[in-house]
Amino acid sequence: MESASTIMKGYEIYYNFIRKHQGINCCPYELAIPELEIGKNGWLDLIKMSKVLF
Secondary structure, eight states, X not given: OHHHHHHHHHHHHHHHHTSOBTTXXXXXXXXXXXXXXXXXXXXXXXXXXXXXXX
């Protein structure tokens, strides 16, 4: 059960920060946090940002 929770959290991050949505033609974070800059390699950029914050 613990690994299922971790996998689902990873999918949630992918869904909200990396995957472009058809309906809004962008990632949800681009509307919610426009000043956040995530480059072409989204996962790596998010990992680097998390190191700065924690």
